[in-house]
Amino acid sequence: MSVERTLKQFEEDRKEAAQIAARMLLASAVTSPRVGGVGECTVHIIDDECDIEDLCQAVEEMSSENKAWEFFMRDAAMIRDADAVLVVTSLRSLTDPSDINCNLCGKLTCEYLRKEDKLPLEPGVAYTGPLCTFRAMNISYAVDGIATLARNLGIDYGVYWSAGAAAMRMGILPKATGFALAVAISVTEKSPFRDIPVKYGEINERTMNDRIIRRLWPQFRSIYS
């Protein structure tokens, strides 16, 4: 027997811990302060490995659209190592300014913001602004609600806007979503989200495994069997 049953059990439990934690983090995100106490943010859990892979591929596709987005490759490599991803959305920032004339968007009044043309939804544009900044920043309380509890639970987390934008592109979020951010969580000995090597998008555990072990293994097996 190559791998002990208990080690398999440990691996399963580790994943389950991440999934349970994701639900607790969702609760923390929902109950964090919200302007006006109105539910305008939603939180979506992606904890299936295949779904996370889909998301990562969408992030990688976006990477080539804009020169400033080259780091999306690195983000995708990090998110692949996550056990779950929570996507937080802002539902009212796109179409429904908050009517308090706060001028965060620079248009002086909400009426002027309504009349402003939005950016077209095309490659190279992640969010079709100008958004209502006062509404969009509401999301930060939900995201920090997740971060704060993750710290308390001792779970590694990383916050990515690339994955939020990619999830919007994939159409897996509510239709009215104007702005979205993603928080990836991981239950492992080493956080995959911090202190990472340069060129991590190209050179990471997965690509190295692919290049070295998987390429050599068939020959090795045929020779030594």
Place this chain on the structure above:
Amino acid sequence: MAIREMDDMLQAGLDRAVEMMALAAQTSFKFGKRNTMKLIKITNEEIEQLAEYCFSLGDMSPLAARDGRFAADLIKEPAAVLLIGDKRQSLFNYNCGACGYRTCAELNKAEMVESLTSNGPSCIFRNINIHMAADAAAAMAWRLGLHCRVFSTLAFAAKALEIMPDVDIIVSIAVSAAKVDPFFDRHKFWTQDVWDQTFKKEFPTFTRGFIGAVEDEDW
């Protein structure tokens, strides 16, 4: 054995707690690893100024007026307000489009529109950074057992009165060590009379007898 008074301990505890909140805000997650926020604590004198200013906005913003009356009451017991502010321009080069400009360079070149509440257009990620700091401070206050509420009205008033120099966007977190939670009591100021008065003002046709009737009953 020396006796220490309760009020003295509460005030000292509050001061220490606000310091801890500042620490939590400072070390909270920041996009782009750029922590450019400024943070100050204000106490009774300045809170009173904010309260008066907010109250003076009565006709324009009932919400600000309510928070003004609230802040005036808040300082009767040990309380403090943390202000977190930042500049508006983008430092990130994310080119995300959320501000309505295609690139961060365009946003930074755009003419600044000044107003009492905040100066725009501002980078959304900079806003998010200070609001995440605010949430971390609020979470710390919660853990330390303080009464806490995040106010945008008091923050806008602080911007108008220039209490915090050299910032474009501000958020405020009010904390209190009062006997009972002074926050989140909508019936305290918005009584039935106030509701009736507001309703009459906002929907004059509802209570008017017929078209052409005068609005003022006392006339």
